[in-house]
Amino acid sequence: MSIQHQFPDVHWVWKGGISFVYEVHPRIVVKVPKPGEFEGEQFRKELRIYEIFSQHPSCPSIVQCFLYADNGIFLEYMRDISLCSRIQDNHIRDQQTMVVTKVEMLEPLSLRKIWINDLAQAVAFLESLNLAHGDLRPENILLDRNRLKLSDFDCTAEIGTDFEACMAPYGRLLNSNEPDQGRRGTAGFLGPRTEQFALGSLYYLINYGYEVYGDRCLTDDPKEHGPKVVDLLQNMEFPELDGDPLIDGIIHKCWHNKYATVSDLAAYTKTLLPERTKEESNTGMISIPGWCLPIGRMIRGLWSAFRYWCALMLCRNGEAANTEVNSGKPSGHRCGLDENFPAEDFSSRKAYCQGLEKRGLLDILSSSEPEQLGFTLEWYRHSCHG
Known part of the structure; x- marks a missing residue:
């Protein structure tokens, strides 16, 4: 049979x-x-x-x-496409350079805030277990209609271990000014620094509709665009933030390792939610008479x-x-x-x-x-x- x-x-x-x-x-x-x-x-x-x-x-x-x-x-079963596909569906690209020339639609601001918090809470949960996801990128974030959840834990490891799955713009190589984080030219050690950096780049994607530097041609040869992004991020050179000031502030802090822990970040992102959503997040239930x-x-x-x-x-x-x-x-x-x-x-x-x-x-x-x-x-x- x-x-x-x-x-x-x-x-x-x-x-x-x-x-x-x-x-x-x-x-x-x-x-x-x-x-x-x-x-x-x-x-x-x-x-x-x-x-x-x-x-x-x-x-x-x-x-x-x-x-x-x-x-x-x-x-x-997260029955819809990943965050990666959801965002890309709203792109218009130059097919030669692959630069995003237009974003046809952004998700509603209220939904973007919920997603920002959902991601922070998921990574903070891992941190509470002394774990770092280690591969935070849009392909590993799944959607069921508008519900967003983190998945794929094959790169997840204890905080303090080597960061192996470092992919720009969700990871960056260390420069000579960061000796306490690891050797220059390596991705360093998994922990709040690496996790919040990845979250910052994910928040950028969600709020601008394209990846970091995805809206411009950085090199004459499109194949050299990726390595150029790696160099810029290693030197802590980021695109200008000119969107929602509140969210831009979170992105900036994530990129510059301003949150001592991801739990600190998650505590702040929770304040972005409407009161009713906070209550449902806390209890998993809606109050009834x-x-x-x-x-x-x-x-x-x-x-x-x-x-x-x-x-x-x-x-x-x-x-x-x-x-x-x-x-x-x-x-x-x-x-x-x-x-x-x-x-x-x-x-x-x-x-x-x-x-x-x-x-x-x-x-x-x-x-x-x-x-x-x-x-x-x-x-x-x-x-x-x-």
Whole structure:
């Protein structure tokens, strides 16, 4: 029996640097490693980060993990394009020089402020675990409609380790005036300096609609533009900031390492949000009148029971899932609960993933390339889900 007949709801939706991503449910994907020693090692690095996440309360600005195993990670399906694609869709470029000549639309200022805070909160969460993401760039920031979350943790490492994935303009090489940060010409050590610098460049992208120096031709040969940006950033030469003064101030401070910690930055970005958004960010819930509570509890109870029943039916291994869900005890590869998913949602989705794992899906998907398994790329499917 072919995998398409055995698992008709599984579709190949993305090809990453170290992994393939498959949709297994309208709200769940699974990431499996590509064949290869390097890819396998990078995948194991990301797996170790999810193991760390599972031991702590989750962050709502990080893509939620439902279940992980040695050969696969089940994740929340961020059904839209990355921040990179979202921004680029509004570009008009000179096709010869690749310079952005026009930005057709910026996101609403209120949404940009939410995104700025979401990114700061995600990186501050990592910092609270003594971790730095190490590869903060728009390709690793995913969107589900207008919700933004941080993903891809294969370069994540402890604060103080070498910064290896340094890509301009989200990383910069050190100059001779920074001996305390590392050797000149290297990217230095991961920590608040590297993380806030990357955030500053991401904030620039979000608020100006193009990357740092992406709106001008710095060299006669377009191929030399990238190395020129590296040189400018190493010398602490930045484009003029003439947008929203409040956000420009944050960008300037991030580029110049003015925040002692990313947590300090996150505390400030939270003040940018409207009061209602702050309350929802703090609690994950919206306040409702007291007289609604009994009715709400009854509805939630019925809904929870219904979802629980569905999970048991869908996972096709109801007895194992029932034991796991009712016991409340973490399995050997359980990930933490995200405020975006109430307990009953998380449990039912986890049970669904457990069922797929029990039926051998991860072993099949990690055994070969998608095309050899009979899949074709179906990224368009994300637009079909409400």
